[in-house]
Amino acid sequence: MSDVDIVPIKAEIAAHALISREKYDLMAAQAVAEPEAFWAKEAKRIDWIKAPTKIKNTSFHGDVSIKWFEDGTLNAAANCLDRHLAERGDQVAIIWEGDDPGMSTKVTYRELHEKVCRLANALTAQGVKKGDVVTVYLPMVVEAAVALLACARIGAVHSVVFGGFSPDSLANRIQDCNSVALITADEGRRGGRKVALKTNADEALKTCPSVKTVIVAQLTGGKVDMQHGRDVWYHEVTEAASPKHTPVEMNAEDPLFILYTSGSTGKPKGVLHTTGGYMVWASFTHQYVFDYHPGEIYWCTADVGWVTGHTYIVYGPLANGATTLMFEGVPNYPTTSRFWEVVDKHKVNIFYTAPTAIRSLMRDGEEPVKKTSRKSLRILGSVGEPINPEAWHWYDRVVGEHRCPIVDTWWQTETGGILISPLPGATALKPGSATLPLPGVRPVLVDGEGKELHGETEGNLCIADSWPGQMRTVYGDHARFVQTYFSTFKGLYFTGDGARRDADGYYWITGRVDDVINVSGHRMGTAEVESALVAHEAVAEAAVVGFPHDIKGQGIYAYVTLVADVEPTEALRKELITWVRKEIGPIAAPDVIQWAPGLPKTRSGKIMRRILRKIAANETDSLGDTSTLADPGVVTDLVSNRAG
Ligand code: WTA
DSSP states (O other): OOSOOOBOOOHHHHTTOSOOHHHHHHHHHHHHHOHHHHHHHHGGGSOOSBOOSOOEEEEOSTTOEEEESTTOEEOHHHHHTHHHHHHHTTSEEEEEEOSSTTOEEEEEHHHHHHHHHHHHHHHHHTTOOTTOEEEEEOOSSHHHHHHHHHHHHHTOEEEEOOTTSOHHHHHHHHHHHTOSEEEEESOEEETTEEEOHHHHHHHHHTTOTTOOEEEEEOSSOOOOOOOTTTEEEHHHHHHHSOSOOOOOOEETTSEEEEEEEOOSSSSOEEEEEESHHHHHHHHHHHHHHTTOOTTOEEEEOSOTTSHHHIIIIIIHHHHTTOEEEEEOSOTTSSOTTHHHHHHHHHTOSEEEEOHHHHHHHHTTOSHHHHTSOOTTOOEEEEESSOOOHHHHHHIIIIISTTOSOEEEEBOOGGGSSOOBOOOTTTOOBOTTOOBSBOTTOOEEEEOTTOOEEOSSEEEEEEESSOOTTOOOEETTOHHHHHHHHHTTTTTSEEEEEEEEEOTTSOEEEEEESSSEEEETTEEEEHHHHHHHHHTSTTEEEEEEEEEEETTTEEEEEEEEEEOTTOOOOHHHHHHHHHHHHHHTOGGGOOSEEEEOSSOOBBTTSOBOHHHHHHHHTTOGGGOOOOTTBSOTHHHHHHHHTOOO
């Protein structure tokens, strides 16, 4: 990788940027030397009901305890709404752009405040109380933002489940946290198609007795079954509710939300974020990373079902009084010009998307981009997976016309917000590098034994000290939290990613070093796909690995051993793919299934995934040491029958 490929800070950006290189250096130094003073000052970006006097109380050792601003009280929704009313009540808070290009709406801060108050009152009327968990299973509609903020307003903990997840996945995520209510819709719309959300929810709820209330937003008017005594219409309960509501006073460390994410083992974990630190981090990072100036139109293309949608569509932008765009659709519907048409239509200044979207649009060439103006664009962002230099340059040249800095933002569901990223006015860019840590973030690279590596090096990416936006625990399972993130390398938060640090101290994320794969920027545990496969009656055993995929970054490659007497047919292959889609959701569908009469195992029975990854990547001439295999013949067979 060449380090000479440096894109300097743009003078016209630097002239107005909030943070210069000098300021960044000062902030970074102070945040590490005097974290209490630094974060006490940054905490003032949030309106506290009672200002915190205790700032940081964190330990990555022993039982691991993370507390920020612990004696402060606040309400997250009030920070996103009420405090803006006097100054910008009539400013647009959310621009909603429908899947259908003919549909869009604008919601001002005052209107959003009213919608949130009404739903907050409606939730209370349904018996939802502070501390209860409410699951949200909605598409990209304004009601999704309203649902999050209404929960926050009454102190209920929201748990958003991506609308693309199956009934089973939804059910698991409801059962794990015992949600008392579900907010969903009749149907969603995506790319001209309908998604049967209510039908999925009904299926899921058969095994979820904790849910007493289902609030259903009417989006398409499609026919749905309403269960008497359980299901109510969103429009009816909000119309009946008062538009006035006093936000509930929450402690900084009271839970704000749970978001399930895949790990290398077992079922998805409920990542728990609390109120004060998360809000400070969301506001701080949104303002500085995107160099957000008042009045700008900001668009993050993520879905609210993922953490990016939480922090960078809802909480960060709204805490900062921004205008945030919510897009219901997909990049290629009705045409592959859609993103850029929306940019022109709403005069978007800051655009934040995923490398997989860029790569898929690249396939259609430059014309669909070039026929649009895009002259409103000022800053471009990337998130979710490493951006390959080819996609970076296309984004820079074709979309941004060399005018817009690209902020390649590295972070995770667990980190609450961005940790490593360029700042537009402060950081010279290197295509493919997330560059430098934000103030207060202390990345370290360690070898397999946990020994810290210094200078120019490559290793496991850990973070040495806490930052306010860090997750606090795995919901209901603190031992798993400690085990997953703090036991591999003592005293460090382990990210699960590998990274290289170059001579300038820039970080280059190399991808996951565990059994998590990143498909189109979505995290998938190989174990989850494997357990879905073995749940099929024809499957005896399955092993799943990631492999390089041109568009998705990584694809899903499944090795499947069938039970005795079942014939491997094309029909069965298709059936298994459909099966996984149904069990987990379309994002988990294997790209390749290879029939495997046997799997490569050590003599102690452990599957050697290293070898399976090599075969999937078609790197069969570098399989490495196979001497510990119980039966080397298995590998010969897999190599000669490689699929895909
Ligand atoms: C990967 C998404 C390289 C990484 C915000 C991380 C990235 C996982 C980048 C978290 C980036 C995210 N460069 N890799 N800019 N951003 N990742 O929890 O492997 O869905 O651990 O959070 O995505 O995915 P998650």
